[in-house]
Each structure stands twice: as structure tokens, then as C-alpha cells.
Amino acid sequence: MRIAIAEDSAILRAGLAELLAGRGHRITAAVSDAAALLEAVAAEAPDVAIVDIRMPPTHTDEGIRAALELRRTHPDVGVLVFSQYVETRYAARLFADHPAGVGYLLKDRVAEVSSFVDSLERIRHGETVLDPEVVAQLMRSSGQHRGLDTLTPREGQVLELMAEGRTNVAIAEHLFLSAGAVEKNITAIFGKLGLAAAPGDHRRVLAVLKYLQA
Amino acid sequence: MTNIAAPNAALHLPEPDDSRMAEGAAPYRFLTGLFQRQTWREFLYHFAALLLAPFGFAYAVATVSLGASLAVTVVGLVVAAALIAAARYWGTVQRSLAASLLQQHVAEPVPFRPKPGFFGFIRSGLADSAGWRAIAHQSVSFVVSVTAFCVSITFFATGLGAMTHWIWYRYLPLQQAADGSWHRGAQLGMDYYIDTPPRQLLFAAIGAVFLWLLWPALNHGFARLQAVLAAGLLGPTAASLRLRDVEHSRNRTVEDADARLRRIERDLHDGTQAQLVAIAMKLGDARDRLSGQETAPEVAHLLESAHGTAKDALVDLRDLARGIHPPVLNDGLAPALETLAAQSPVRTSLVLNIAARPAPAVEATAYFCAMELVTNAVKHARAEQIRISVRTAGNRLQLHVGDDGRGGAVLSRPAPSGHRSGLAGLAERVAAVDGTLHIESPAGGPTNVTIDLPLDPERP
Numbered sequence: 001m002r003i004a005i006a007e008d009s010a011i012l013r014a015g016l017a018e019l020l021a022g023r024g025h026r027i028t029a030a031v032s033d034a035a036a037l038l039e040a041v042a043a044e045a046p047d048v049a050i051v052d053i054r055m056p057p058t059h060t061d062e063g064i065r066a067a068l069e070l071r072r073t074h075p076d077v078g079v080l081v082f083s084q085y086v087e088t089r090y091a092a093r094l095f096a097d098h099p100a101g102v103g104y105l106l107k108d109r110v111a112e113v114s115s116f117v118d119s120l121e122r123i124r125h126g127e128t129v130l131d132p133e134v135v136a137q138l139m140r141s142s143g144q145h146r147g148l149d150t151l152t153p154r155e156g157q158v159l160e161l162m163a164e165g166r167t168n169v170a171i172a173e174h175l176f177l178s179a180g181a182v183e184k185n186i187t188a189i190f191g192k193l194g195l196a197a198a199p200g201d202h203r204r205v206l207a208v209l210k211y212l213q214a
Numbered sequence: 215m216t217n218i219a220a221p222n223a224a225l226h227l228p229e230p231d232d233s234r235m236a237e238g239a240a241p242y243r244f245l246t247g248l249f250q251r252q253t254w255r256e257f258l259y260h261f262a263a264l265l266l267a268p269f270g271f272a273y274a275v276a277t278v279s280l281g282a283s284l285a286v287t288v289v290g291l292v293v294a295a296a297l298i299a300a301a302r303y304w305g306t307v308q309r310s311l312a313a314s315l316l317q318q319h320v321a322e323p324v325p326f327r328p329k330p331g332f333f334g335f336i337r338s339g340l341a342d343s344a345g346w347r348a349i350a351h352q353s354v355s356f357v358v359s360v361t362a363f364c365v366s367i368t369f370f371a372t373g374l375g376a377m378t379h380w381i382w383y384r385y386l387p388l389q390q391a392a393d394g395s396w397h398r399g400a401q402l403g404m405d406y407y408i409d410t411p412p413r414q415l416l417f418a419a420i421g422a423v424f425l426w427l428l429w430p431a432l433n434h435g436f437a438r439l440q441a442v443l444a445a446g447l448l449g450p451t452a453a454s455l456r457l458r459d460v461e462h463s464r465n466r467t468v469e470d471a472d473a474r475l476r477r478i479e480r481d482l483h484d485g486t487q488a489q490l491v492a493i494a495m496k497l498g499d500a501r502d503r504l505s506g507q508e509t510a511p512e513v514a515h516l517l518e519s520a521h522g523t524a525k526d527a528l529v530d531l532r533d534l535a536r537g538i539h540p541p542v543l544n545d546g547l548a549p550a551l552e553t554l555a556a557q558s559p560v561r562t563s564l565v566l567n568i569a570a571r572p573a574p575a576v577e578a579t580a581y582f583c584a585m586e587l588v589t590n591a592v593k594h595a596r597a598e599q600i601r602i603s604v605r606t607a608g609n610r611l612q613l614h615v616g617d618d619g620r621g622g623a624v625l626s627r628p629a630p631s632g633h634r635s636g637l638a639g640l641a642e643r644v645a646a647v648d649g650t651l652h653i654e655s656p657a658g659g660p661t662n663v664t665i666d667l668p669l670d671p672e673r674p
Contacts (some may be wrong), residue, residue, distance in 0.1 A: 111494035
């Protein structure tokens, strides 16, 4: 994979670059702010860009804005937004328009290196990756969201795993269900959330978004 | 009111304007007063003051009589409070008049700051010392203005008339004295006519003394009296200035504390958190690389445990940093509360109606209050549903947190050991930015807490 990194902490930036290069990926750019990232991507488009949320100058949501800008200008570049905290509003903004090929992970997740690299691969292939912590938060407060409170606990679990970007097969494995049972649950979720028949992936994304746009 | 400041009260203010007060008015010179610009400005002031005086006096009389007669009703109290507070506008008019014509720069009194609530407004209005002093000024200055104008204009006209008598006497009608002789000229006393050259000369000399020496001196004397009145009654009192200084320094302390917390959070984020992430990442990488190879189980175990500790430390540090200052608060209260509601383990509804962005210290106060109240509702009240609502109205921000738990929350006094309940801590936090906290929590529930904060404690 070709990977661009925008992270203002030098130690983390260097560490990430070293780690990913050590696993055979190519780092196209390792920069410390949003403007430099946009320039670097314009010069050489990576497969995935890793973007820290808080970067200079204001240290608030530069990363989210840069990610949205990247989605607009380079829709084929996957974006992983990297955050110290879970902020549901930021996540909602990020996933509002084109959630395919977008991820939102806590920085802690790099500690599980293999699964972190795996997340990058999934984003590269157009999947959506949501941090389990975000999903857990959304599930906890999901009772407030219209439609979601009608889901059975099992359907809730399936939706949670969908939100993490898992495939039907992975969900089936995780919950010890048959592929057919997962399929049935998903159909029920779509029905309860009022998602009209459309290409499957699209509806999956919409179902996940239902979490975020409460 | 009793708090009448010394005329130099304005000098307490650290504003650069104040130096002008001392040097602005050129020293009055007795012999050349007539030719000083200041004398004519003061003359003009007496005209303007006379024009204003009846209206100001009528306002003062109306306020006192209307207020006293209406005070038996609640509505009457509101009217009286409003009239007293609004008397400050007369003060403003008089201050600007004194500043432009008398070179007397009087500092503005400390702004009117009604206490929140209906009765708060009544109390603040009725006890508004700046308003009362403006009313007192209108009454006193009415008398002074009328007197000053009459005296000044009389001496001016007399002096000018006598000095120019030798020109205009010829237009006077002929008058017959008791002895039958005819005279043309001003008549002073019995049969004394100013119609001979020596008398004309003497009369002109007297006029000159009036116009040159007496009129400017009297004119100036009354102007100084007006200036002293304005400075004494329309400026801030020393006590109110001291209070304002204390409030300033307290607000600065609150802001400093808020800024310091932000800095600590930033330092944690940029330094320790990043380092820990890097450590955890490298340990994870090392573990992954070793997993396929032949290694001593002790080494693998050590690595695994170090990795786990680093990850735990990250979680702890994140909670700690968020408790110090949630970074999303930099984006405003709305996203911070949204995140708070989303993270609440029980069903939490949020209604936001924030028209203006509060000062950072107020946002932090509102956020931490909401956080503490939600924690209480979950932990102590065992609530199943929490409602948070925030709205701004005028220059106030109202935070309301209600839950359906078992109630019984009380605002206890700090224990002798210095340990405070969470609610007492909240009350202190709220008071630090001049807010109020109202708790309604009967045993058995529900609990409703309302917190009222100024949007900006510096400009209430």
C-alpha cells in the first residue's frame, strides 16, 4: 500500500512510518499539518491517508476538514481519521456523505498492529471502519434513535458488527451464526430502519449511518 | 444614597482618560478670564444646563413620587426599579455635557447589573446607587443650574449694557427730572441720569469691571460648582470600584485556571499520550514479529504484559485528560454536550438552543456541571432517563439537567475534613462565574437542577 501520514506528534509520525515501512508499505508522505497533507496527496496520491484529527493551527478539527476535503478532491484515496478521543459529532460529520473508504479509529488501536494494518487494507478496498468504542457508545445511546430501538438484541449485535465494517461471513463467525441467519437479521434491520431495496452495500452503509445521524 | 464619592473618585480608575481630568481645564486667570475660551464654554454650559434642568428635575420628582405611590403593588415596584435604573441615562447626558463644555471628565459608574430573576431585577433596581445618585444630581443641579444661569446672564448683560451705554443712550426717550430739566440717558436712583461725559465714562468703567472681572469669575465659579457636583454624584463610588476590581481579578483567576487546564490537556495530548501510543505500537509490532519465531516464553510473556500495561495506561490517560479539559469543548458547548450525552450509559436526551457563544470559562463551567450532574444521576439517583437542555436568553445561559431517579440530592456544607460533596463543588464553580444553582430533588425523585450563568462574566 502507498500511505500518507498527517500527524503533528513527531514521535508518533516517525513511529507509524517506521512500523508501516517495516511491513512492506510505502510511505508517500509524512507531514505534520493538514495543508501539507493536501499538497502531498496532490503531488502523489496514496492508497490511504492517515489523518490525525487535532493538528495545528487550532488543534481542534483540522483533520476532519482535511479528510472531507480529500474525499471531495480525491474520492479514490481512502481516509483513516485518527483520534485520541471518541467524538461522536466528528464521526458523524465524517461519515455523513461518502462513508465508503473512510475510517475512524482511536489512536490506541495502533497497539494491535496487525488489526490496524488490516483496517487500512479494508479502507483501501472501500469499506467503512468504525472504532469499536464509537460503536459501543452509539449502541449505548441507540435507544434514543428513531427506528433503532425496535431492533432485537441480536439484530443490534449484527448492526454493531456491520458498523465496524465486517462482512456477512465475519459477522457469522463472530456470533456463531449461519450465513443465512445473518442474512435474515440484516434484512430485518433494513426493514425496521425503513431502508428501501438497493444494492446491498449501499444499504449496509445507510444502516450504519443511522447510528451516527441521530 | 450614602455612597457619595470624593470628586476625585475617577482617579482610582486605571483608564488613561483620567489624566485629562486634571490637565484638561486650563487654570482660570482672574484678569484675563473674559478672553479665555473656557469662560465662554462655561457660559454655554449654563445655557444648556438650564434647558435640561426642568426635564431632569421633573424626571427625578416623577420617579420618587410615582415610585413611592406605586410601590404598594408589585408592578409598581418594577416601574420604580426601572425608573431608578434608567436615571443613569440622565447621568450619561450630564457627564457628556460636563466633559465637552466643562472639561470635567467623570468616569462612568459601574454598569447596572440586575440580579437574575424578576425579584432580582426589582431588588437591584431599587438599590441601584448610581441611579439614585443621578436622581439626586438632577434635583440639586436643577437649583444650581437656574441660579447659575440667572446670575451669570445678569452680570453679563449688566456689564455689557453699562459699557456700551454711551452708544445706545441716544435712543432712549427724553425724561423730565423733578426740577423740570430734560435728560436722555439711563436713570439711576432719584434724578441721577447718565448723560454727562464724566458720568458716561464712569458708567462705562463700572460696566467694564462687571464684564471683565465679575462676570467671568462668577460664571467660572458656578461652572466649577457644577463640575464638582457631576464628579461627586455621577461617577463611580470608591466602594463600587473596589467591588469591580475584586470581580475583575476573580474573573481573571477563573480564566487563568481554565487556560491552565487547557494547556495541561494539550501537553498531555502532545507529549505523554503520543509517547505512550508509540510505545504500545512498538511493543505490539515486536510481539507480532516474534510470534512466528522461536522465543523464550518468558520474553513473549514480558512483551505481552508490557503491551497490555501500555494500552491500559493509554485508556487511563485518556480519561484523565478528558476530565481535565475535553478537547471537543474548544469547538463549543454543543458538540461537547452531544458527546457527553452519547457517552452516557443511560438514555440521555439533549435540547440545545444556544444563540451566542459563551466565554470559554463559562462553557467549561456548564460542561463540567452537566457532566457531574449526569454522573450523579447515573450513580446516585439510578436514573433511567436524563434530560439535558441548554438555552441562551439575552446575556444568560441556562443549563437544566433533570432525571427520573430517586432524588434526595442535597447541597451539603463541606465537611470539617474539607471534603465536599459533588454538588457543593458545582455550587462553588457556578458561583465563581457569578451564576446561580437551583436544586429540586425531593426524596423519591425526580431531580431537577437549573444552573444560570452569565454568557460573559466580564460583561454581565
